Amino acid sequence: xxxxxxxxxxxxxxxxxxxxxxxxxxxxxxxxxxxxxxxxxxxxxxxxxxxxxxxxxxxxxxxxxxxxxxxxxxxxxxxxxxxxxxxxxxxxxxxxxxxxxxxxxxxxxxxxxxxxxxxxxxxxxxxxxxxxxxxxxxxxxxxxxxxxxxxxxxxxxxxxxxxxxxxxxxxxxxxxxxxxxxxxxxxxxxxxxxxxxxxxxxxxxxxxxxx
Amino acid sequence: xxxxxxxxxxxxxxxxxxxxxxxxxxxxxxxxxxxxxxxxxxxxxxxxxxxxxxxxxxxxxxxxxxxxxxxxxxxxxxxxxxxxxxxxxxxxxxxxxxxxxxxxxxxxxxxxxxxxxxxxxxxxxxxxxxxxxxxxxxxxxxxxxxxxxxxxxxxxxxxxxxxxxxxxxxxxxxxxxxxxxxxxxxxxxxxxxxxxxxxxxxxxxxxxxxxxxxxxxxxx
Numbered sequence: 001x002x003x004x005x006x007x008x009x010x011x012x013x014x015x016x017x018x019x020x021x022x023x024x025x026x027x028x029x030x031x032x033x034x035x036x037x038x039x040x041x042x043x044x045x046x047x048x049x050x051x052x053x054x055x056x057x058x059x060x061x062x063x064x065x066x067x068x069x070x071x072x073x074x075x076x077x078x079x080x081x082x083x084x085x086x087x088x089x090x091x092x093x094x095x096x097x098x099x100x101x102x103x104x105x106x107x108x109x110x111x112x113x114x115x116x117x118x119x120x121x122x123x124x125x126x127x128x129x130x131x132x133x134x135x136x137x138x139x140x141x142x143x144x145x146x147x148x149x150x151x152x153x154x155x156x157x158x159x160x161x162x163x164x165x166x167x168x169x170x171x172x173x174x175x176x177x178x179x180x181x182x183x184x185x186x187x188x189x190x191x192x193x194x195x196x197x198x199x200x201x202x203x204x205x206x207x208x209x210x211x
Numbered sequence: 212x213x214x215x216x217x218x219x220x221x222x223x224x225x226x227x228x229x230x231x232x233x234x235x236x237x238x239x240x241x242x243x244x245x246x247x248x249x250x251x252x253x254x255x256x257x258x259x260x261x262x263x264x265x266x267x268x269x270x271x272x273x274x275x276x277x278x279x280x281x282x283x284x285x286x287x288x289x290x291x292x293x294x295x296x297x298x299x300x301x302x303x304x305x306x307x308x309x310x311x312x313x314x315x316x317x318x319x320x321x322x323x324x325x326x327x328x329x330x331x332x333x334x335x336x337x338x339x340x341x342x343x344x345x346x347x348x349x350x351x352x353x354x355x356x357x358x359x360x361x362x363x364x365x366x367x368x369x370x371x372x373x374x375x376x377x378x379x380x381x382x383x384x385x386x387x388x389x390x391x392x393x394x395x396x397x398x399x400x401x402x403x404x405x406x407x408x409x410x411x412x413x414x415x416x417x418x419x420x421x422x423x424x425x426x427x428x429x430x431x
Contacts, residue, residue, distance in 0.1 A: 011323055011324065012323055015331070019331040019332060019335060023338055031281070031284050032284065033328065034284075036291045036328075037291075037325070037328040037332065038267075038288050039288035039291025039292040040295050040320060040324055040325040041329075042263075042268075042291075042292045042295075043264075043291060043293070043295025043296040043320075044295055044317075044321060045263075045264060046299065047296055047299025047311055048299075049261055050261075050296075050300050051310075051311050052257075053253055053254055053256075054257060057253055057254055057257075058254050058257075068247075069250075069254070072254040075251075075254075075255045076255045076257065076259075077258065079258050079259055082262065083269070089214045092214065093221050094255055095428065096218035096219065096222040096225075096427075096428070097225050097251070097255060098252060098255055099427050100224070101225045101248050101249070101251070103222070103419045104226040104227070104228070104230050104248075104416070105249070106415075107413050107417060108229065109233070110413055111409065111410075111413050114405060115405075115406050118405055118406050121402075122402055133390070136391075137390065140395040140396060140399060141398060141402070144399020144402075144403065145402045146403075148399065148403025148407075149407055152403070152407050171354065173400050174354045174355075174357040175357055175361045175392060175396040175400070176399075176401065177361075178357065178360065179361050179362070179392055179393060179396075180397070181344070181362045182363070182365030182366040182368075182369065183369070185341065185362075185366055186365075186369040188334060188336050188337035191330050191331075191333050191337070192337045194330060195327075195330060195331050195334045
C-alpha cells in the first residue's frame with residue numbers, strides 16, 4: 001500500500017469519525033466536517049451543472065450554430081436579478097417559464113404516463129391465470145388503491161360507507177408506512193455497516209503500514 | 212405590465228405549447244417543440260441551481276466578513292465550495308487536475324471526501340431513526356399496532372438471520388410478506404398516493420398555466 005493510499009484512507013477515516021462524534025454530542029470537530037461537507041456538496045453541483053448543462057447543452061450547441069439557445073441562456077441569467085432588490089421582478093419571467101413548462105409536462109405526461117398507467121395496472125382480470133393467489137392479490141390491490149384514495153378525499157365528511165372505507169384505507173396506509181420504515185431503517189443500517197467495515201478493515205488495516 | 216402580465220403570459224404560452232405538442236409526432240415541427248422546451252427547461256433549471264450556490268456563497272461570505280459567531284466554520288464552507296467548483300469549471304485540456312475526469316481534483320474530492328461523508332451522514336440517521344421509533348412506536352391503537360408489526364417483520368425479513376427466524380414459524384412468512392405486503396398492500400397504497408398526487412399536481416398545473424395561481428412570483 002503506497003503512502004498516498006494510506007493518506008486517502010486516513011482522510012476518509014478522520015471525516016467519518018468526526019461525523020460520528022455527533023452521536024456523543026455537538027462538538028467543533030463535527031462542525032468542521034459538517035461545514036466542509038456542505039461546501040463540497042454545493043461545489044459538486046456547480047461542477048455537475050457547469051459540465052452537463054452549461055457546456056454540454058448550452059455553450060457547445062450554441063457555438064455549433066443553434067443560436068436559438070440564447071433564449072434559455074438569457075432566461076437563466078435573468079434569474080440572478082434576484083440579488084438586486086430593485087430589479088428582482090425581472091427574474092419572474094424566467095421563473096414563469098420554468099413553472100409553465102413544468103406545468104405542461106405535469107398535465108400531459110403525468111396524467112397520461114402515470115395516472116392512466118397506474119389505473120390500468122390496478123384493474124387486472126381476476127380470471128387472468130395464476131389461480132386463487134393471483135386473484136386475491138388483485139382484489140387486495142383494488143381495495144387498497146380505492147380505500148387509500150378515499151382516505152385522502154377530504155371534500156366530504158368521513159362517515160357511513162365513506163368512513164368505513166377510509167378506515168380500511170388507513171390500515172393499508174399503516175402497512176405501507178411500516179414496510180417503508182423497515183426498508184429505510186435497513187438501508188441506513190446497511191450504510192452504517194459499510195462505514196464500520198471501512199474503519200475496521202481499511203483504516204485499522206492501514207495501522208500495520210504505519211506503526 | 213412587465214412585472215405581472217409578461218410572466219403570466221410566458222407561463223401560459225410555454226405550458227400550452229408543451230400540452231399541444233404532446234398530441235403531435237416528434238418528427239413534426241409542433242411535436243419537436245416539446246423536446247426543445249424540455250432542453251430549455253434543463254438549461255434554465257441549471258442556472259437556478261447555480262443561483263442557489265451563489266446565494267449560499269453570499270450568505271457565508273457576509274458572515275465571514277462581519278465576523279459573526281461561527282465565522283471560521285463558514286469560511287471552511289466557502290473554501291470547500293471553491294476547492295470543488297473552480298477546478299471543475301477550468302477546462303480539462305489545461306491540466307489533468309481540472310475538469311471532472313478521474314484524476315481531477317473534483318473527482319478526488321468527491322471520491323475521498325464528499326461520497327464517504329454522505330454515506331456517514333445517512334448512516335448516522337440509522338441511530339436517530341431507531342431512537343425516534345423507540346419513542347414514537349407504541350401499540351396504543353389498532354393502526355399504530357399494524358405499523359409497528361409491519362415495520363418489525365419487514366426489518367426482520369431483510370436480514371438473513373431474521374429471515375431464518377421467520378422460517379421457523381409455520382407457513383412461508385417471507386413469501387407471504389413479499390407477495391401480499393410488499394406487492395399487495397404496499398403497492399396499492401403507493402399507487403393510491405401516486406394517483407392522488409398526480410391529479411393534485413395536474414390541477415395545480417392548470418391553475419398556473421391559466422394564471423390563477425401566481426404565488427410563485429412572490430410579492431412586489
